[in-house]
Amino acid sequence: MRLKFPPAPQSNAAEELRAEVRAFLAEELAGVSALIKARSWNGFDAAFSRKVGERGWIGMTWPKRYGGHERRNSERYVVLEEMLSAGAPVAAHWIADRQSGPLLLKFGTEEQKQTVLPRIAAGEGFACIGMSEPDAGSDLASIRTRAELIDGGFRINGTKLWTTLAHHAHYMVLFCRTSGTPADRHNGTSQLLIDLSAPGITIRPIVDLAGEHHFNEVHFEDVQVPDTALIGTMGQGWHQVMSELAYERSGPERYLSSMALLVELIRALGSSPAREARIAIGRLSAHLLVLRHMSRSVAWMLEKGEDAALHATIVKDLGALFEQEIPDVARRLVSAEPDDPATQSFCTVLAYTVANVPAFSLRGGTREILRGIIARGLGLR
Incomplete structure (x- = not known):
């Protein structure tokens, strides 16, 4: 069985929004340390989430009657991609925005939607x-x-x-x-x-x-x-949960968890890195681009109402491999001391990422479970 990841269409509105989000983040994250940025989707900041809600960047695709903004999924993807790439503290709202809100839209009662969704969209209602x-x-x-x-x-x-x-x-x-x-x-x-x-x-x-x-x-x-x-x-809880996991397993958070370390690694290598370093960074960049294509493809499939559970599972598995490889590459390429001011930021982010990287192949489904799902979906078991 061949599995295709159809290309997501480009959107002028999405790219205009990208510039707006970058300008917002440049101001909000000015002076924020690399270590704080490394936390990103584990970084809780309720005030930041309220600002994001005020901008209309939570519940972006939801109906306006529930506090949403009826924008394209591609635009929502741009916001999340920029937030995670920049290391913004999105933890307060991202579970509700990514997963709980869409679940309620699909299966919830009118009372649940009217009560909960506007709070989430405003950046004032958090879910687990x-x-x-x-x-x-x-x-x-x-x-x-x-x-x-x-x-x-x-x-x-x-x-x-x-x-x-x-x-x-x-x-x-x-x-x-x-x-x-x-x-x-x-x-x-x-x-x-x-x-x-x-x-x-x-x-x-x-x-x-x-x-x-x-x-x-x-x-x-x-x-x-x-x-x-x-x-x-x-x-029908099992059926509902399985549909929910497609949202959990496919977003850019599944391959951008180590992004702060990749940025610090490139900075530590300087403007004239050795050949080995250039090859390694080129390889990581190629993997990043492929994962981005696959993840955006899943977002496009979900927007069209298609079943993307298998595709999302593949993104999650390959994304975790990518995220877990970056610390190994960083340690191999940079010989640094924590007390050296030139590489102190790199060492701090590396230490944080190494301590957290084991969880990347656990959250959202363990590697063994995911590969069993993939094998079954491809007709191999």
Whole structure:
């Protein structure tokens, strides 16, 4: 089976927007250190997100009646690409903009859309994703968190793990079991929209290898939510989650996580790098361009309403390989001391990236799971 990534069309409006975004970021990020820029999509700055919302750069493709701006997906892509390339702190809004908002647009009730989407588009409503669980590893179908039907709603018990920025989020899209047992696998699962201020929810921090707090454990103990919390159709949670993952796995954040290090590497190599360095940078640049083509292709497919789940999975897998290769290349090409002012910024960003790079092939699906999906999609298993 041959899989094609159709080219995304060029847009004059998108390129005009690119210049506007670059000017905005040049002003907002003036004087920001390379280390802060390296955090980018893990960098939480609520005030920055509100400014982005005021510019109309969140919920860009959504209907205006829900706070959106009815712009092209190619324009949204330009904004995110420029934000990540520049190292902007997008963490506060990007999960809701990328994933939770489109899910609600597709499956949510009118009340959910009217209540939540305008807050997200304004850069004032933040969301997290409740998928992974303790002891489940990458086997998402084995979830045990249960939402029991009660009079007028649901009672929830269970625990979610590795929940990014739950401690800042206002909402969680919870993937849970509403009937059956984990042995039923994909059957009996649903999604609920959770207000994280509800009684019975405990959010505990998980500090990562870099000493930072992005992840959380979220525990539900007899948490009661109304029946209006149900997203989509009862028992169709697996189908809904799979459609949601196409948004999670295909964007420029899947190959630009190490961009700050690549910039510092080129700066450290200077204006006359050795032949080995020129070859290495040329190779990385070629990979970057191919990944960009593939990622933009998926964005175009999603805009047309096509099924891009397999294409998105390939982008995620290849993007993680690219991101994880950059620190190895950087260490091979530059011999630097942390206390040397000429290379101090490079060393700081390198150390940060090395500490975070193991997670690049875990978040959004482990490499083994992704390759199983790809093999099955290509008819190889």
